[in-house]
Amino acid sequence: MVEAVEKVGMIFASIRGLGESTSQAFKAIYGRMTLQWEGGAGTCGDSTNVTSGGCTDSAQKIRFWSLSGHGQNDVNRMTKNVIHELGHAYDNALAYPEPNPQHPGQMRRPDQDMSPDFTRNILLRPNVTTELGQRWDWQQSPDNTSNEIFADMFIAWTYNAWNNDPANATSVGDAQNWMNGLVP
Amino acid sequence: MKLKTIAGYSCLMLFIVFSSGCMQERVRNVTVLASITSSVALSSVTAVPSLTSSPVNTATPTPTMTAIPTLPAEKARARLLDLLALNGGCRLPCLWGITPGKSSYQDVQVVLMALSSLSYSLHLNPSGSSDVTPRLAEGDLEIYNRVAFLSDPNETVYRVAYNVEAHKLLQEGGYLDIFDSEFFGERIGSYALPHILSEQGVPLSIMISTYGGPLSRGGTGGFDILLLYPDQGILVNYTTQMQLSGTNVRGCPSNAHVEMELYPPGNSESFYDLLNQTDWGAKLSAYQPLEQVTSMSSEEFYETFRQPTDNCVETSAKLWPTQEP
Numbered sequence: 001m002v003e004a005v006e007k008v009g010m011i012f013a014s015i016r017g018l019g020e021s022t023s024q025a026f027k028a029i030y031g032r033m034t035l036q037w038e039g040g041a042g043t044c045g046d047s048t049n050v051t052s053g054g055c056t057d058s059a060q061k062i063r064f065w066s067l068s069g070h071g072q073n074d075v076n077r078m079t080k081n082v083i084h085e086l087g088h089a090y091d092n093a094l095a096y097p098e099p100n101p102q103h104p105g106q107m108r109r110p111d112q113d114m115s116p117d118f119t120r121n122i123l124l125r126p127n128v129t130t131e132l133g134q135r136w137d138w139q140q141s142p143d144n145t146s147n148e149i150f151a152d153m154f155i156a157w158t159y160n161a162w163n164n165d166p167a168n169a170t171s172v173g174d175a176q177n178w179m180n181g182l183v184p
Numbered sequence: 185m186k187l188k189t190i191a192g193y194s195c196l197m198l199f200i201v202f203s204s205g206c207m208q209e210r211v212r213n214v215t216v217l218a219s220i221t222s223s224v225a226l227s228s229v230t231a232v233p234s235l236t237s238s239p240v241n242t243a244t245p246t247p248t249m250t251a252i253p254t255l256p257a258e259k260a261r262a263r264l265l266d267l268l269a270l271n272g273g274c275r276l277p278c279l280w281g282i283t284p285g286k287s288s289y290q291d292v293q294v295v296l297m298a299l300s301s302l303s304y305s306l307h308l309n310p311s312g313s314s315d316v317t318p319r320l321a322e323g324d325l326e327i328y329n330r331v332a333f334l335s336d337p338n339e340t341v342y343r344v345a346y347n348v349e350a351h352k353l354l355q356e357g358g359y360l361d362i363f364d365s366e367f368f369g370e371r372i373g374s375y376a377l378p379h380i381l382s383e384q385g386v387p388l389s390i391m392i393s394t395y396g397g398p399l400s401r402g403g404t405g406g407f408d409i410l411l412l413y414p415d416q417g418i419l420v421n422y423t424t425q426m427q428l429s430g431t432n433v434r435g436c437p438s439n440a441h442v443e444m445e446l447y448p449p450g451n452s453e454s455f456y457d458l459l460n461q462t463d464w465g466a467k468l469s470a471y472q473p474l475e476q477v478t479s480m481s482s483e484e485f486y487e488t489f490r491q492p493t494d495n496c497v498e499t500s501a502k503l504w505p506t507q508e509p
Contacts, residue, residue, distance in 0.1 A: 128466055144351075146357030146358040148358070166313060170315065
């Protein structure tokens, strides 16, 4: 979790360009953040029962029951899972988006709409399937809702590791610029 | 998400001292709503038509400006429907009249600009990727297209990447993949499995990718059928909903989503090298040859699916990995 916080703080410090340390930049975005391990069953949101994964309660609170790659002690994928949830919290900190009635399928954010062209297969690196199975890695969710795509875009943005197929280069550039432009 | 319950963790709470961040005015950029309904003069350098603010076009116009016609939405819609049904009157690897190895960036501009009113974004790049994402909406169902034409420094198209999918648009933003839409299947005749098999013949290789158990985290699709025609420079992938049936997994390709990679024909020796430079370099490892994982041969597959049919491909679940929870 500390590694995830450091990585996210680093990208915010870099984009903000205010000479902040990584921890200062992190605090500037999130304020006091609580990352909390849970045990047993719990609820997330209105009524969703949760026994695994993570739940972003607010811009300042995330709870975890388990992490991707936990069984293999794969720190890289666990870190990405935490960053995915930090992406949700950041989305929340920016004021969660509302549906755009003029453009179904598009989310209206307070300052900048998220393009419907920001799709997983274009922007994000594919998760690799091996004989051991498919692992959640660059994409922590298969969900094509704007919120989940945003959280996985946040991983790509944090690591500067976007889809690298030349056919997607211009769309990736749009997404990078859009993410940079969101930073307060 | 349905990960196994992890019990017994001590409560780890990480508190970071609150401090309010200074809020700068956010910069507006990037989102491009292309709703141009008249002709637009394009230079031969990157240009993004937009009625909203756009950061991209910083090019200096060349002395020879070319007027590229765009179409109003209704005419663009008719054009797109025609392209989906007839592929611009050409055979793959030609797509929408653009032939890899022959067509130029100038040809690409004409094709893409005509559809720009149906797309949220349009990128034009004479020596890189030019792409457009025209959509056809019918209620809350959408036929989503994305085509990218890649040109070399001589402005000759050397690769075409194309996706066509059926989406149900969601109120909360984003979409659901739809794999059983007849509305979709009836409109993409040029790219449906029967048409491709009839036009191109028995593929050199047919491959399958799926999972040996339920998809996790609410995923959809999960059953892919890949046709490879290296000598023709064609890769076609069909994605459909995987269905667990006893000890088997089944996928039915009618109304499946389509993805293509198209290259100049006659270069079979470099075909796989070219694919390795795309996302397929990573994705191909998940596929297994049809003959090894089903009871069908390539010829039997061809005979079964070259006419429209509701038949499915079935494979043993134990041959496939599962998704991490």
